[in-house]
Amino acid sequence: MTVTETAESAVRSALEVDRVESHLNPPASYDLADHPVPTGREEVWRFTPLKRLRGLLDGEASAATLTRETTLPAGVTLSEISADEAVALGELGPNDRPAALAAANAGGALLLDVPAEAVVAEPIVIRLTGESVDDLVWGRLLYRIGAHAEVTIVLVHTGSVRYSALSTFLVGDGAKVNVLSLQDWADDAVHLGRDAIRVGRDAFVKHTSISFGGDLVRMHANVEYAGPGGEAELLGLYFADEGQHLEHRLFADHNAPKTKSHVVYKGALQGKGAHTVWIGNVLIRKIAEGIETYEENRNLVLTDGCQADSVPNLEIETGEIEGAGHASATARFDDEQLFYLRSRGISEKEAQRLVVHGFFNDLIRKVGIPSIEEQLLETVEAELAKNVLKVSADVEGA
């Protein structure tokens, strides 16, 4: 070991940022050399079936795009900016290879600008639709929400594509932001998404990730804080069918005091080879005194042959915290619940339907976007019709 290396490692160990980030989440870097092609043995890749990424890791350049439909309320602008401008605006850099490839290949970035103090009543809806799974699309999006602005942003992903996107939400001080990302892809789509949020001082951000469709969906939701008093609520709902891989990775980086993070993800699985992954990483840095964090993941396994992986990680570097906790549970239908409902005359299938609706209901009510809540309840119903309700319809001929 050379003197230089020793000095360097001494500096590294003094810089907790470097040390702890490498444990829970790879450090951000635009340099592709920092994100080698994974083998599948890496901690952050071990749950993901790499073959089914269908070339997304190779990083081939592509001019294909998603069709975009946007409703923009007055005062809110959407514009194309260069890669350099994105970085200059404070984009949160990529933490893994697909995100770094998206930055490298997207050409420029799309900037959604919500001015300071704008209170936007109607949700901003961005519909992104893929044409074909033969298309490879690199996406780079930046959302700049000014101080004390209040806004709801809904992203709806449909169609077929192989898509990797790097998204950054820069939330100003005191702003209130509600973001929802709906992955309602066709069966063959592949989507790797990284949403990173920088929460301003005393700002509140709700971020909901909902995955129903796609062959393979792997979403990151990362939160960090620009100052004390910021609060993040990270919600998620997923419903994996036969052969689907739905992966959600959370990272709440408490890098400022008096900040809060609250994570609730709920999923259901049905059919052979349905696979869900939930990774909930929380880091409470030395500086982050007086913070509160709670994370919860619940999975309901509806049929045989499914796999739900659920891994909460909590790393605490200060004892001066208000509260930190996590819960993870994966279960089949509760026999006692079903017995209770059936003892009131409710058929087995109807009882199962009630339990699943109940399981998701609380979460759907938290989304806080009425038009979407209705749609989500309907989608859950449609998902159940594929399996749980199928037999009853056959039997009853209803």
Added chain:
Amino acid sequence: MSTLEIKDLKVQVQTEDGPKEILKGVTLTIKDGETHAIMGPNGSGKSTLAYSVAGHPRYEITGGTVTLDGVDVLTMSVDERARAGLFLAMQYPVEVPGVSVSNFLRTAKTAIGGEAPKLRTWVKDVNGALDRMNLDATFSQRSVNEGFSGGEKKRHEIAQLELLDPKVAILDETDSGLDIDALKVVSEGVNRFRERDGKGVLLITHYTRILRYIKPDHVHVFVAGRVAESGGPELAEELEANGYERFLAAVPSGV
């Protein structure tokens, strides 16, 4: 018309040490309009009887028959039994998170009645039944049994009894854990049900206290998986005075 007939019912459960027989031949007939009280010490198999008749999967029937108005109950699924007219008020009703009482009651009523109840009268019926149980209107918006107090759970069970209107109700220790005011409210609910035509009630209890409010026609002492003795209300008075010792002494050891 409603007669629940239990004949020589034998039930076992699976334990770590293999199957264990809990009910060792129970015979009991509840006729039209009759209320039967089953009393017995803890572990005598009272609750097993209730859950076996309702069809809980944990209990394995190894012998005997159960019929409701002559129709075999044991071949029916749990929900078929309820639709045939059986109701079990449970001692520990489970939470069903995210399912509102109102949704649950309507779904159950629809299943049992074969069609959705008329909205206007139904809302009135539900609010009335809850009100008579001292449960306010916001109760119907809560999740089934979630965060309910012990008393609220029992009152919710009896509100269901009133709304679902079965032929025969089995009440499993509905009185346990209730203070005197709640006990009166619950008893009044059960008595209103009994006043309807031809309703049978099987009241399972450890204590005589509830029998001051719900007067049984027949009392059975249940010990070690069997009916040890049957009689009229006077049998309950004897139990109140002397406890179960006389009956326990008669049971051979090792049972």
